[in-house]
Amino acid sequence: MGFKETVGDLFKRRKKLEEGGGEKAIEKQIAMGKLTARQRILELLDEGTFQEYDLFIEHEAKDFGMEKKELPGDGVITGTGKISGKPICIYAQDFTVAGGSLGYMHAKKITKIMDHAIKMRVPLIGINDSGGARVQEGVNSLAGYGEIFFRNTKASGVIPQISVILGPCAGGAVYSPALTDFVFVVDNISKMFITGPQVIKTVLGEEISMEELGGAKIHAEMTGNAHFYAKTEKECFDQIKQLVTFIPWNNSRRPLAFPAKEPRVEFDLEKIVPTDSKQPYDVRNVIKAISDDSEFFEVQELWARNIVIGFARINGESVGYVANQPDVLAGVLDVDSSDKAARFIRFCDAFNIPIITLVDLPGYLPGIDQEHAGVIRHGAKMLYSYSEATVPKITVILRKAYGGGYIAMNSRHLGADFVFAWPNAEIAVMGPEGAANIIFKKEIDESADPEKTRQAKIEEYKTKFANPFVAAGKGYIDAVITPNETRKFLVHAIELSINKDVQTPDRKHGIPPF
């Protein structure tokens, strides 16, 4: 046979396999409002960059009639490509082929592309759309999951790992996304849970829909399992494309620098932040006011909103922000916000992204539920991750920094490289009212007019302690700056710390409180 025939034969073979589960199954997939696995890959990657691997893989199952079944690609598409010119490895489970169920060869294809990504030091994107384990393949299917989890863990902190949930992802399957750095979900399409509504109904008699149990909104808002929430698959792909611009290819590189841009002028810091520290405002406007082009790419926007995390650029360099949000729960630290910030800090540290911390918090959220939910253990995660991080760490104290919250929010004491405070910042053990009531209790109680004395003592405390100058006098703060000087100081800090080098003692790994 000449090339003409063999090439013709190759095209025929490819075409057949590229149809996946066939016309009917594809129609069903589209009726569910979903794209096919192949369409998803092509939409996400730069045009013409997808190179498929292992299209001709065949499964080896012999039981329960499986020997007679042909499963194109064994229900998963794998390969490499580029996003915004950045090379990546990718896989997408194909729900049209046996419900995207994970059999032995299906898993082999995934672990092969994972190994490739780890070796080539490029990001890995996994698109999940699968009914779960292929029951006919028994323990081989479980082995497949285990080998994926093992690689997710080995790759953690080496290459960025992104999971996209575009269909069901239930039972053991959820643990691969849970081990990766960023999980994307889409309204009405993503479904994640350990035990589904059917089991819950049988065992507990409780009826709940898939959407209410483990839909996109639930994971974006209640559980914190998802990092990005989108209304459509297209919006989701745009989010991924944007995320990729802020992160490096691997842990030995820095994110690509962009041309520096000034913030858009409509954000005036002195108007955004009320001087009365009990008044709320949206801290995201502060971030926009000091970042390049006023662009902020928020992570976990809907979960634990009392802390804001996300990416932006300063002087063209990618940075990670961690900021208390006075607009929600007064910006307190609690179980969820500590957990959220701690993981983000570790991501930034692993991937050479400087961290900017904006401080304005009254402390930890009081409550029996918080204490019983382990706010001690979870709160400790923040101390750990800040102390452990060796990337440039810059802190700006905007208003309140009280008590344990002051320490936890990347204070000098946890190794901050730069600490700046605005002139109206209050750095103290607690707020003036609470403090006055404790320090001057006797005087207030014994005074002829306790309320008047209380107010006088609150004022006295405010003048004495509720300012940045006590901390500045000790060198805990490097400079007291005006709000409008903030960006200038940040730009300089980023420039200055570009070659920051910290040696840490050898160890196998630390033991963070998780």
Add this chain to the structure above:
Amino acid sequence: MTKEYKELYVNGETYKTKLCKKFEQKPKWEPVNEKKITAFIPGTIREIYAKSGKEVKKGESLLILEAMKMLNKLKAPFDGKIKSVYVKENQIVTKNFLLLEFE
């Protein structure tokens, strides 16, 4: 999340702020009442040995709660008299469901 700003008391100060859904929906804490025996796991009541008015000794079986394919024997935590039994055989119960109460 609440649309309007509410008040939140933290360490001696009251702040104007929005409250998120999870915060508003948090369950109210109740002190543990040892006389109330509740389901430690969701499941199905398989057998009931306890009857209201019956005197039981510590360690005596009160009922069997089947959960996750295990038959769990719930035993009396102390000597006492049963006040009431709130469940029937084959009833499905959620976690923390009140099963029976001592006098």
